[in-house]
Amino acid sequence: MTVETMLAPPEVLAARAKSRWPGESAEYRAARTALLAEEIALRRQIERVAERRRALPPGPVVGDYWFEGVEGPVTLAELFGDKETLVVYTWMFGPERERPCPMCTSLLSAWEGEARDIQQRVALAVTARSPLDKLEAFAAERGWRDLPLYSDPSGDFSRDYNAIVPDAGEIPQLLVFTRRGGTIRFFWAGEMDDTSADPGQDPRGAPDLMPLWTILDFTPEGRGAEWYPSLTYPNA
Template sequence: MSFPNESSAYRTARNALLDAEIALRRQTEAVAAMRRALPPGGEVPEDFVFERIGANFRPEQVRMSELFGDFPTILIYSYMFGPERDVPCPGCTHLLDCIEGAARHVPQRAPLYVVARSPVARLAAWAHARGWNHLELLSTAGNDYSAHYYGNTAALTPAMRAQRGYGEDENWDEPMLNVFHKDGDTIRHFWGSELVFAPEDAGQHHRGLDFADAVWGLLDTTPEGRGDTFFPKVTYGQAAS
């Protein structure tokens, strides 16, 4: 194919890029196949109790086993919005802005939840203010889910802490997507976005969920790219944060 007035040099370079894009798509599909073929993961250590806003708009408790409904698989994203934060992490927030649209569709095959350590009423108020009508937010306040599944740095091993220069008592929220599979009464961990915690790769950012992030994907199509200084904010303008 060709576009109006393009040069032969452009078309040659674009065709080479197209070959690379096709190879990348094949690699993406191959990685997805490897993920689907993973053997059973570890059984969850307990039936974690979360808190959510119930049908009567009052907080209610819900067990992890109840989150599946009639589905065998659930997705849980750990949101960096603990009670010590005045505003949530802008990186997590812009990602969830992207996922909000997908949250109309993903639960048709697998329920999707967002968890954070703040009280559930605070999470519900934030979701309402943000215009999130399809993301379901749960509170992990009072349970150990985050410590087991890398929703905070408490789960890091001493070696991982040393590699990153973290102090023994330095703990904060971390972004993490985890997938769980239920077979009968047994719930097992299936996959987690471990790329976030992988050893540093020269010239690479530690982001682990670019496949779900429309912001970076769209910017990657522009001549300017993602840039070296831009990072999404919770708000823009004078009140930007």
């Protein structure tokens, strides 16, 4: 018998929940309990997907890649530091852009606060094709201090790992590499795009990487169809 078959049905767990809120109606409680069952099922689905993701058989990295960091040139292998896993985010901030992608920037602003925590477990790198001084200037403007930024001056890494699409446009990528026994392998990357998007939704992965959307998904207004985060906000 598997762990999955031993679990109580989501509806049973939802019915056991004790939370009640001031002024709630019987109609609200019935609808909320039904929704809670779906949320429990979603939690389990997320765990199932994560387990299957961890079981992927990684493939070899072909090619030598180097980047420009604050301490000079660095190879892909050196990005690992003392860790066995490396997470790379490709920031949409190519040399043709005066300003970076607002969506990428919103995501990275959230990650800025988590960067040190992430790096306790794995190595982290944010790459972009613009020169390093351009990346650092914007990071200073945004108040970033902990995100490790690297320029991909040749564009080879960005090109090989699908951060540049055939029409020369940019797309963000979250890439995971492993290093076991001294051998670097490609482990996982997001693959949801326009071809796999559902009608009326932006192409996005799941779980969503952006805390912003997670919070807005809890609200009656939701994400909105035409709204984007800003690159600048008035000082408080």
